[in-house]
Amino acid sequence: MWDAVLQWLPGSVRAVLGRVSGEWPDRAEEIRIREGRPLELVASNDYAFVGPDGRTTRQPEGAFRPSRDDCLKLLDRVTNHSVYTMEEQLRRGYITVPGGHRIGLSGRAVLDRGAIRTLQQIGGFNVRIAREARGCAAGVVPLLWNAEARRPHHTLIVSPPQRGKTTLLRDAARLLSAGGWADGAGFGGERADRARKVGIVDERSEIAALVDGRPSFDVGPRTDVLDGCPKAEGMMLMIRAMSPEVLVVDELGRPEDAEAVLEALHAGIAVLATAHGRDLADVRGRPSLAPLFEAKVFGRIVTLTPSGPTGAVLDVRDAEGRRLEAPPARPVNIRGLGGST
Template sequence: MWNAVLDWLPGAVRAALARLPSEWTSRAEEIRIRDGRPLEVVAAHDFTFVDPTGRPTRDAEAAFRPTRDDCLKLLDRVTNHSVYTMEEQLRRGYITVAGGHRIGLAGRAALEDGRIRTLQHIGGFNVRIAREVKGCARSLVPLLWNAETSMPHHTLIVSPPQRGKTTLLRDAARTLSAGGWAGGVRYDRARKVGIVDERSEIAASVDGRPTFDVGPRTDVLDACPKAEGMMLMIRALSPEVLVVDELGRPEDAEAAMEAVHAGIAVIATAHGKDASDVRRRPSLAPLFEARAFGRIVILAPSGPSGVVLEVRDGEGRRLSWPTAPGVGIGAGHSERKGATSC
C-alpha cells in the first residue's frame, strides 16, 4: 500500500519517503506535502517530519521541504495532466486516485456568487492512505442482524474523521455480499449490495471496476452524488442492502429515507463524536425523529483507528458482543472493556 501511494508522488518527495523506516510506513495514515514547508507523515495521533535521507525527525528545520515544482508535478499527476477536467473535484477540495487514496488540496479559493468555483495556486496536499482490512466487520454484522426480517437493521456508523468508518463500512458490504456465518447468527444467503461511492473511497473503482474487494454480489455507482445515486440504485439495480459513506446533506437524508420505506436495508456513515452529536445536525435530524436506524455504531474518537466503542439499538440501549481473541471485530482488541478494533 505504501509503495502504491509513493508512485503518485514526484521524484524528490518519493525518494525521501521511500527511505522512511517501516515503523512509520506500516501505520501511516497521511502524508502532508506543503510548498516550501516540512514534509510530514501522520499516524494514529502521532506525527513526524522527514529529512532528505528519510530519517524521522521532530526538527522542522532539518526536514525535507518540497518545492513549488514538486507541488506542480504532483497536481499534474493526480489531475491526469488536465486541471480543467477536474474542476468539480477541485471545487470539493479533494481528488480520489486509484486505490481509494484521497488527496486533499489547499490553495486559493476562486469564488462565484459567493461559493467556491475551484481552487487555484494549490500548494498543499494531504494524501490520506486508504487501507483494506478484510474481516474487520465480521463480528459486527451479527449485531446488526434483524432476525425478524433476515436482513441487517438500518445502521449508522458514527465517528470523527479518519477513525476507520469507511474501512468498516467496506468490509460490512463485502461480508453481506459474500454471505457466511459469524457469532452464531446465520446470514449465509449472500445479499445483493449496492454501494453509492461518491468519493471513490469505498470500492476505489478504476474504469468502473472496484479495486477493493466489496463482495461478489455488489454493484457500485462510482463518483455519483449520494442522493441521486441512492435513487438510481432503488429504481434500477434492486439492492437488498444499500451502502453509502458520509451522510451530510438534507437530500442525502431524504434519499436514505426513501430507501428505508422501499424495504432496503441502509448502512451508512456520518461524522460525529457520538449519536447525540449526529442527532443535532439539522440535515440528519429527520432520520432520528423517524427512528430510521435500528443500530448505531460508535467508533472511539481517540486511540487506534477502527476501535468500536459501542453499539446501540434504535431505542438507545447499549448492546454487548464477544471480546475473546479472534472473535471481536478484526484480530486486535482494545483494552477497554467491550471495545474491539478493526
C-alpha cells in the same frame, strides 16, 4: 500499499519517502506535502517530519521541503495532466486516485456568487492512504441482523474523521455480499448469512475505489457499484436499476441524503451508512440527520472510539440508544488505517 502511494508523488518527494524505514511505511495514514515547508507523516495520535535522508524527527528544522516544482508536478499527475477537467473535484477540495487514496488540496479559493468554484495556487496536499482490512467487521455484522424483518437493520456508523468508518463499512458490505459470516447460525427461521445483493453508492470513490469499472477493494461477489454520483441521486438510481437488498453509502450529511434513506426504507432495502461525529449525541444534533433519528430509522448505531486504536468499536446501540452488548473481547482494530476513513 506504501509503494503504490509513492508512485503518485513527484520524483524528489518519492525518493525521500522511499528512504523512510521502521514502522512509518506500515502505519502512516497521511503524507502532508506543503510547498516550501517540512514534509510530514501523520499516524493515529502521532506525526513526524522527514529529512532528506529519510530519517524521521519531531523537529521541523532540517526536514525536506518540497519545492514549487514538486507541487506543480504532483498536481499535474493527480489531475491526469488536465486541471480543467477536474474542476468539480477541485471545488470539493480533494481528488481520489486509483486505489481509493484521497488527496486533499489547499490553496486560493475562487468564488462564484459566494460559492467556491475552484481552487488555484494550490500549494498544500494531504495524501490520505487507503487500506483494506478484511475481516474487521466480522464482530459487528452479526449484531446488525433484524430477525423480524429478516434483513440487516438500517445501520449508522459514527466516528470522527480518520477513525475507520469507511473501512468498517466496506468490510461489512463485503461480508453481506459474500455471506457465510454467521458460522451457520439460523436467525429467525432464515439463514441471515446468505449472500445478499449489495449496492454501493460511492460518491467520493473511496469505498470500492472503482478503476475502469472494477473495484480496487474486495467489496463482495454480489455487489454493484455506482461511482462518483451524489449520494441522494445515486441511491435512487441504484434502487431503480439494480434492486439491491442492502444499500451502502458513506458520510451522510445533506438533507437530501436523509430523504433518500427514507425512500430506501419504504422500498424495504437495508441501508448501511456512515456519518461524522464524535459520538451519538453529536450526530443526533445535526439538523440534516434529525428526521432520521426522529423516525428512529437506524435500528443499529455503531460508534467507533474517538481516540486510541484506529477502528476500535466503542459500542453498538439500538434505535432507542440502548447498548446491545459489549463489543467483542478483542475489539475491532483497523491497525495502521488511513485514507478512506
